[in-house]
Amino acid sequence: MTQTMTETRPRSRAAGWALAALGVVTLAVVAFTTPWRALPASAPSVVPDPARDFTPGQIARAGAFDAAVSAPAYLSLGLTLVAAGVLVGTPLGARLAGRLRGPWWLRVLLGVLVLSVAVAVLRWPLGMWSETQLRAYGLSTQDWLSWSTDRIKNLGIGTALTAIMVLALVALARRYRRWWIPAAVGAFTLTVVASFAYPVLIEPVFNDFTPMAAGQLRDDLLTMAARDGVPVEDVLVADASRRTTALNAYVSGFGATRRIVVYDTLLRAPADEVELVVAHELGHAKAGDVLYGTLVGGLGAACGACLLYLLTSWEPLRRRTGVASVADPKAVGLLVGLLSLATFLSGPAQNVVSRQIEARADAHALDLTRDPAVFVSMQRRLSVTNISDLTPDVFEYVLYGSHPTAPERIAMARSWALLNGMREP
Template identity: 30%
Template sequence: MSDTEDKAPVVETSAPASKYGDNPNSAVDAQARIVQQKGVLDDVIDGVQLGLLVILFICLIFVAILGRSLPTVFPVTKPVYDFVLSLPETVGDLPQTLCAVWEMRPTNINELTETIRMLSEWLQEALHTLPYKQCVLGFSWSMYLLETKLNIRQRDRLHEVRRPKAISSFISRQVYLEANAYGLDKSSLQLVKDFVGQIQTTMIIVYDMIPQLWTAVGVQMNAWLGLDSDYAITQSVLFFIAVMMISTVLSLPFDLYATFVVEKRHGFNKQTMGLFFSDMVKSLVLTVVLGAPILAGFLWVIERTGSKFFLYAWALMALVQLLLIVIYPTLIQPLFNKFDPLPQGELRESIEALASRLKFPLKKLYMVDGSKRSSHSNAYVFGFFKAKRIVIYDTLIEQCTTDEIVAVVGHELGHWKQNHTLRMLVVAQFQILFIFFAFSCFIAEQSMYKSFGIDGMPVMLGFLFFQYLYEPLGSLMQFAVNVMSRKHEFEADAFSKNLGYGKSLASCLIKLQIENKATMNPDPIYSAYTYSHPPLVERLNALGNPHLASKKE
């Protein structure tokens, strides 16, 4: 689109002058008004943020007026007041404290052992006195507020109607605005869903609903199966099924709205209501059939292996994960999609030639009917050792040329060639091992169970509450994994470029961005925290793409 399109001459007409398109009634202007318009949700967000600023301002006024008498007038503020008052002294003593710590460092194996013992005793004592319920609520709300703030930053970007100059040469205003409208609809749903979910979590914790459900499951287990509380593993499996069913019911309205309102409004949904519920039932059955024995095995290992259970539990989960990687594409995914051999022709020949050129052990080349549910597109590689398979969505074949699809396959083979999948698998194993080790520090803390109103120490509930405690650290680790994943994407892009598909890959990335109505101009902090793939402009820059012109709007 040329620059002159943005500066249409003013003509004598009773209609208002066009701001974004070629005429006052253009689809571009209509779409721009939709994107710019702020609804009730935006008003609520602005009101809450303004209210928080007002509260902060009032607090500052009270602090300025009352000064040192603030804790006396408002006793609830004393801990915060004392903390703030101690900061200057703490900061001033920091160099001396660091020097003292350095002098106390262990210099031999005996001192190191003693230091570890003392730290372990201190940690155990801290775990005995930790206010678990308050910590869970604090962590939960802190993460919710952080992620909501990031979502609001992203939402502000989505309300913009002017394209960044970096994409103006290959993304039309209409396409840009349609992507932003789609992003706004998803953002609205996500903000409401997160808020409702946070209220649900708070009520569950405050009113001890998890122990109540645990007790109710035990009562029904005794009534129907004649089993008492000694059968903790059976009760845990039944509890898991009950939680899964409740979660499905609670999330169902949001899933229906996302599929049949948001996705349909923007031209993506291809599902019927029957297919939607069929998929849901299949997923529930598979979760029970696979999840129940895995959970039972996990709990059995913990019961039988003592304080070192985290090593055995990790080994079990590693085997399970490898097994699922093998059976998912061959046994599970065909329950939802139809896989056909890619028809003979130019595309198949080109992919087979590329695989042969890279010595990729291609065993099967499939086309999957992704269009049965959505017009989103994808391609991926799976399989172990000498039994590799490539799967291409039929939507990708419809949207891109042969060279562009081969470029995408080259990108996926770049992940294989550079062992990205194996690296991510190893990282995942370290994460799982760390989680189980951390849980081993909490599993016998009776104070944790009591703080949530639980009689006894059922492992299932202990692990559930530990996950709440682990949430902030888990988010930090996921951020690190996303950083690693984005690095891998750049490397896979470079691999495809070195094969000679740089221009075709860039062209396909642009097409997929347009077809999927992906966000063209994400907030940098939001994308850094959330995205596992780099934004389009960053990928095109790395490819040295000539499309990235410096044209101004």
């Protein structure tokens, strides 16, 4: 025992130094690539005010909808965290994995599958509760069959990715003492590959895409992209209406595969508002937000591999969970629990960066279209149609706020207008 602990300490120190170095690099990349100010410091300050742009009825409806969907969402999150806590803080995961039979790799895959399905089954009624609320407020157009199909697809993709990560960790731990080194490299590589593969492999699983019909709108969108210096291969329409009434658009792919994707529901909005939504998405493409996000995500994943090594080398945690080594298939529960907790804990930091990036894309859309009045009307339409929360509480904003609120985005548009000598819309 003493000899093993003596051998482990130098490896842990090396992993700790690597974690510190990767952490510094990650923070530096985030600090220098995140647009902490979307508008110049000289831009006039405009205070966000929901009452200025939305009626009392619209504000009340947004609050009621948020309350209706928050209950199942928070319960689902709580259940996920409890399950992760049990796997990380008790030997239950090791005991369940110990009952599985077969080669080590099969036991790992079965362990991930069993745990993922078990949590999904527990969360299923909460998902049905949330879906019922979406239907009550007119946001969902799905029947229970299509809803269940989408949920099973999500479960399948999520379970497959988790299985790949856990299987790789156990395999590396069985082969290398300093398995955190190839694990960090592999985590970075997997993040990059997944980012590039997502538009080609994952998006078509949930939506069908058809080229936008030839016409003025398509021509205007392609012309705007060319004027913005963003090469675009095509403009596609996603059949989102079979799932939702929400409005959205995005730019997908890289280089020669980049395309503008517009929800078919958005085509019901005025053309100038559609152009503004697309101008925002072009801002992401022009700034290389996906590439920078992939880089940060890859560095974060590499940090996670080092941290995972340090945590699983911590003797009190191994005693508490009954896991002697990550090389043991019984470590599946511990690894799944730690990955789940890491996803939750990293969320607020990701949201802070995301809100700044979204604000820069808004500023880009204003610079490109130079029409703050349409920007404001577009934000109103998106908020009312999507029933966006106009006044989120601090906890919800930190936990889920990946975008600025609609009042914040409208206030920025007014600040932009004043900065550029235009009348405040």
